Amino acid sequence: MDFGTIRERMVDYLQGQGIDAQCAYPEMSRVRRDGAVAAVSLRACQGGPEGFRDYLGERYDQESGQWQELYGRKIVLTFGLDLYAPQGCGAAGIQETFDRMAEALQREGPPGLTLQELSCGETEFDQGAGLYHRAVEAVCRGYLYAVAQEGGTFLDFIVRGESRI
Known part of the structure; x- marks a missing residue:
C-alpha cells in the first residue's frame, strides 16, 4: 500500500458520506462542479524512527499455512481537505x-483512522481561479504495521486503526 492509497481511502469515505471529494492533483483534467468539492492531499505522516522494530505479535496465515510476525507503530497523518466552490455556490x-x-469525521471517520483534530481557515475568493477556497486540515491517528515472513523479510505495510490489529 502506498500513501496515494491512503488519500484514496479518505476520498472514498467522504464520497460515501455524500461529500463531493477527489484526490488533489489528479492526473485527469479538472471537472467544473456546481457545488463545493474537497481536494484531498496527504500533507504529513509522523511515525517515529525508521524501521519496524516494534514487535506486535504473530498471526496464522491460512493461505500459506505459516505463522507471520507483525511489527508496527502508531502513525499520525495530516490530510489536506481543502474546499473549493464556484461563485454560484459561494461561501x-x-x-x-x-x-x-x-x-462525518467526528462520527466515524475512514476505516483504520481516528480523527484527532480538524481545523480550517477563512473562506476566500480566488480571482484567478474564479473559485471560493477554504483550507482545511484533518489530523488522524492509526497504526502502520508490516507482516514479516520467516527470515525477517517484510511483505507489505498496512494502515490500521487502534482496535483492528
Missing part, C-alpha cells in the same frame, strides 16, 4: 460542506 456552500464533513 455558504463551502460552510455547509465543511459542517457535513466535520460531522
Whole structure:
C-alpha cells in the first residue's frame, strides 16, 4: 500500500458520506462542479524512527499455512481537505460542506483512522481561479504495521486503526 492509497481511502469515505471529494492533483483534467468539492492531499505522516522494530505479535496465515510476525507503530497523518466552490455556490456552500464533513469525521471517520483534530481557515475568493477556497486540515491517528515472513523479510505495510490489529 502506498500513501496515494491512503488519500484514496479518505476520498472514498467522504464520497460515501455524500461529500463531493477527489484526490488533489489528479492526473485527469479538472471537472467544473456546481457545488463545493474537497481536494484531498496527504500533507504529513509522523511515525517515529525508521524501521519496524516494534514487535506486535504473530498471526496464522491460512493461505500459506505459516505463522507471520507483525511489527508496527502508531502513525499520525495530516490530510489536506481543502474546499473549493464556484461563485454560484459561494461561501455558504463551502460552510455547509465543511459542517457535513466535520460531522462525518467526528462520527466515524475512514476505516483504520481516528480523527484527532480538524481545523480550517477563512473562506476566500480566488480571482484567478474564479473559485471560493477554504483550507482545511484533518489530523488522524492509526497504526502502520508490516507482516514479516520467516527470515525477517517484510511483505507489505498496512494502515490500521487502534482496535483492528
